[in-house]
Amino acid sequence: MRHLFGLALISALALAPACKKKNTSEPASAGTGSEMAPAGSAEAMAPGSAAMGSGSATEAAATPAAGGLTDPQIAAIVVAANQVDIDAGNLALKKTKNADVKKFAQQMVTDHTAINKAAGDLVAKLKVTPEESDASKGLVSGGADTRAKLEKLSGAEFDKAYVDNEVAYHKAVIDTIDSKLIPSASNAELKSTLVSVKPTIEEHLKHAEMVQSQLEGGSGAGHKM
Numbered sequence: 001m002r003h004l005f006g007l008a009l010i011s012a013l014a015l016a017p018a019c020k021k022k023n024t025s026e027p028a029s030a031g032t033g034s035e036m037a038p039a040g041s042a043e044a045m046a047p048g049s050a051a052m053g054s055g056s057a058t059e060a061a062a063t064p065a066a067g068g069l070t071d072p073q074i075a076a077i078v079v080a081a082n083q084v085d086i087d088a089g090n091l092a093l094k095k096t097k098n099a100d101v102k103k104f105a106q107q108m109v110t111d112h113t114a115i116n117k118a119a120g121d122l123v124a125k126l127k128v129t130p131e132e133s134d135a136s137k138g139l140v141s142g143g144a145d146t147r148a149k150l151e152k153l154s155g156a157e158f159d160k161a162y163v164d165n166e167v168a169y170h171k172a173v174i175d176t177i178d179s180k181l182i183p184s185a186s187n188a189e190l191k192s193t194l195v196s197v198k199p200t201i202e203e204h205l206k207h208a209e210m211v212q213s214q215l216e217g218g219s220g221a222g223h224k225m
Contacts, residue, residue: 065080069184072131074194075123077181080136081173082119084143091147092162101159101205104211108166108204115197122193156215163212170205174198 069077085108092105123130130136146165153161177198185191 002097032194069133069135069180070131071126071185071187071190072128073130073133073135074181074185074190075128076130076132076136077176078119078194079116079130080139080143081176082116084139085112085169086116087143087147088150088162089166091150092158094156095150095154096162097155098159098215100211101163104163104166104207109205110198111204115200118193118197122189126187126189128187160215163208163215166207166208167212169210170201173201174205177201191205 089108089112091104092101093109096102096105150158150162150165175196182191182194185194
């Protein structure tokens, strides 16, 4: 079994060009229909701008940037990616008896919950409603599939599979932030938030790799996804 968390994220974000085609074909109506809520462009949301919250800002955020994702779609991807790790962490807290794995899982639940709260506060401030896309839907379904497979494991096999997936997942998240989310973000504050959260994800990766090394060097070696 492969590292399914990371693969789910990579596969989901590979669908971003399809999102671009769908939205660019409806640039005028996307911001006013039931599927898209108001959002701001980088220029419109700049400090002191008179255009903040205006209709032109809505249209700007509803149109994908060069990376092919709109700000509402990015918001949904961020929420989904964090929730996948929260759910996996809660599963690990329930199943593991390894103190290092439990400590790592608790950090994932705590930190990703905080990130999602901050993201929720930001989208509320910007008047953006997260919009589902193939990418965010793929993250949710991929996370559910992986948890179902992890549920069948126990002991050292579970610990190794969970931590291996966390290493792969956080590598994929970092790559996605750099290659998809930051380049696609239209709103300056959203872009800045994505940049500022990256060091936390990098610390998570280092922690996951440390636990992975500990498991490989001790009695935790076992099933590998």
